[in-house]
Amino acid sequence: MTDTSTTPAGEYEAQFGDYFALMKPRVMQLVVFTALVGMLAAPNSVHPVVGFASILFVAIGAGASGALNMWWDADIDAIMRRTQGRPIPSGRVQPGEALAIGVALSGMSVVMLGLAANLLAAGMLLFTILFYAVFYSMWLKRATPQNIVIGGAAGAFPPVIGWIIATGSFSVEAWLMFALIFMWTPPHFWALALFMRNDYDDAKVPMLTVTHGRRSTRRHILAYTVLLVILAVGTGFTSIGGPIYLVTAGVLNLLFLIGAFRIWKRDEDDSEADDFRVERKFFRLSLWYLFLHFGAILAEATLRGYGMGGW
Amino acid sequence: MGIRAEHEIHTRRRGRNLGVGLLLAGFVVLVMALTFVKITNIDFNDLPGGDIQTQESN
Incomplete structure (x- = not known):
């Protein structure tokens, strides 16, 4: 009798969870949440099943x-400490499997979104997938220190897609939510790059810390944070904002600005001495920052349904 | 040699097969639910010729 298995007995067999890990579940959480907020903040209602x-x-x-990104980046993922445990570098999933899963699921998701919602939403999803997998992963990431800035757009599209699912069109409010994530991404990742300091050097990824130095990265974090604060607080006065959003944004942006200022003020000796405590704290705060801003937009939209919320 | 009820490959791939099976079942249910919602929410007067049908029924 012939064994049809391609994996010899005793060797590791990829499990369902390994394939799921290819899809970057933590990034998916952010995508689901922001797309959901984009959809619910829109003025049109959507059938719950749709x-x-x-x-x-x-x-x-x-x-x-995410799977396509892991397939393409398997070589540098194997070098960086933060990504060594991913399914491909750890040998749990073969690169070809990741490519097949990425391509198949991309096609399926775009076609099904077109059928479930509308063609514009499907087109935007296709654009986002290509932007992240091709434009960012295959080109930008290894070519320019602006990789995070421009590539951040890929993570910023989900609320726009959510809005289009509900309305079938673009609008200023959708682009404001886009801008919020777009401006938030650089300080978030540069803080990470400061305390995961050897990873990007070893992998020869031209992060700002590698190409322009750590002092310059600290300056960039502060500059982008100032722009982000203006944008985030300003959004509070638009139709997706309201008192709840404004209070939330006021507190969070003050904390974020203080964090960025402290990062800017420190030198490497200070950071080494306390194992990058301020940078790590800023990174953790950045996660809450985005979650709570979108939570506040969602709260305003929900209350608007009851005649409250908004201005 | 007797027929083995379960090949070793089945044991190794049980979790994976179960996961794929459940996903496919979920996908079928989702497409059914979507179809049901889409069909029951269609305003037939908006379709080409829908106005003719309305006039005939008057």
């Missing part, structure tokens, strides 16, 4: 682009 299916397909599309 809304659920649409957000699911957006999440699958995001996961597919």
